[in-house]
Amino acid sequence: MNKKKHILVLPVNYPNPANTMAGTFFRSQVNALRESGHTVGVISFCLLRISELKHISYIDQLETNNEIQLCFPAVPKLQPLNHKIRTLLTTRLIKQYIKACGKPDVIHVHVYSAAGAAIWAKEKYGIPYIITEHYSHFANNQITPYFHQVALRAFKNASTCLAVSRSLGNTLEHLFDIKFTCVPNIVDKEFTYQPCVSSQYGKFILNVASLTKIKNHKRLINAFEQVTRQNDSVNLVIVGDGPLKNELQCLAKKLTLENRIFFLGKKDKTEIAKLMNQAQLFCLSSDYETFGVVLIEALSCGLPVVAPNVGGIPEIINSDELGILCNLSESSMAESIKICLKRSINKKNLMLLASSKYSHSTISKALTETYSNIE
Structure with missing residues (x-):
């Protein structure tokens, strides 16, 4: 002992x-x-x-x-x-x-x-x-x-x-x-699967990250624009703050997506966990991540992930059941989002897989x- x-x-x-x-x-x-x-x-x-x-x-x-x-x-x-x-x-x-x-x-x-x-x-x-x-x-x-x-x-x-x-x-x-x-x-205990009522944001893709260059929200927003060409029922919710906030909001407006992309600013863990339980999909667009705590938080809430195949991310998203790894192009991310949104997800199983490791x-x-x- x-x-x-x-x-x-x-x-x-x-x-x-x-x-x-x-x-x-x-x-x-x-x-x-x-x-x-x-x-x-x-x-x-x-x-x-x-x-x-x-x-x-x-x-x-x-x-x-x-x-x-x-x-x-x-x-x-x-x-x-x-x-x-x-x-x-x-x-x-x-x-x-x-x-x-x-x-x-x-x-x-x-x-x-x-x-x-x-x-x-x-x-x-x-x-x-x-x-x-x-x-x-x-x-x-x-x-x-x-x-x-x-x-x-x-x-x-x-x-x-x-x-x-x-x-x-x-x-x-x-x-x-x-x-x-x-x-x-x-992964903290706030992040667990809880059956949730519908959200004020409708069906949505969730991102939680600081609005900085390495998180590359520009890639995410442009990929989402490609998704919206075929899907008029899904929105994008971005949690986080940072120096690129105004630039990213301007990009959303330029793409005429200001009514479908919601910038929520900083949120605490309880609020983020609630959003993770309401979302359809979690999408991270970083250029690099050593690990990505937010990914295991999402999985623990039963939320599948789309994220680039870089750094420590493939060690977390190591099976199709957990999500899809894309490359660093906007088109690859968009196609991965489309595929993942069509999948049937066993949220409780995702939660158990994440809990067993983190x-x-x-x-x-x-x-x-x-x-x-x-x-």
Whole structure:
């Protein structure tokens, strides 16, 4: 039987006053570990943009929840300096945490850039750490020389290196010559199949993603326009916000689809889960995804998926029952949507398949085994 551990989690981001949806899957994993009997603490250091400076805060919940959070302003365009500030301040929070909660058995770092303080704690207190890597920029070759060295040091000093997909793990093994084990992200309990009444949006395709370049909503909207040429009864609902919102709304208007494409902005998990239970199909149009938490959330609600065959996506959509993988062209996405909309779907079966791989119990069991193997 695996011994229960005292685990300190250092996530690269976490729900905070500036963004309550930031890093929610880190919190989900923390909750799963606590449910399985581990003592879990969190030190979250959240860098704020200039527009978020009103949310500068220090939240000490050590007595009630073993958690400390510091929301701190980032220095624009000086990422190495931000990283050094983050590491220094997090080491101070670790000292405070140990004084209040005791020395953890292991530190679990999420994303290499949060590992500096864990390396310090390993050297000062002898606390081993593991690291889970999520960052897509390794595959896109967008890591600067400075952060390449930061990542190399983070991975080399870790007792175990994990990646959220085998695809990302292979990339990291090639770049750093270090073994990575795949432990996927977790799906939260809000996302489950619930028979739902009809929606105010009629029959619709759902997308949930930030409105940024890499998510490529332009591809999705143009593909949807091709679908509408043969289907006048389906709409498109897009959840998320970002810098491309106005541009995408203008594209919808240009295609005369402003009455069939609904931009809902940010929604919380409960609202997203409700939409997933109402939708006919989930469609992701990203150029790249290391994993795609939103895909397992959709599947857990019994919603089939159309998504590009890139990154870690084919590890999730690995059978026709779960959905269709398309290439990166608008026409391929449109044809895949048309096919998927005509299929008969067993929603309960999709939910069970997703739960067996990404549930709280499944992922916490995999992590417990990882912690137990640390010497």
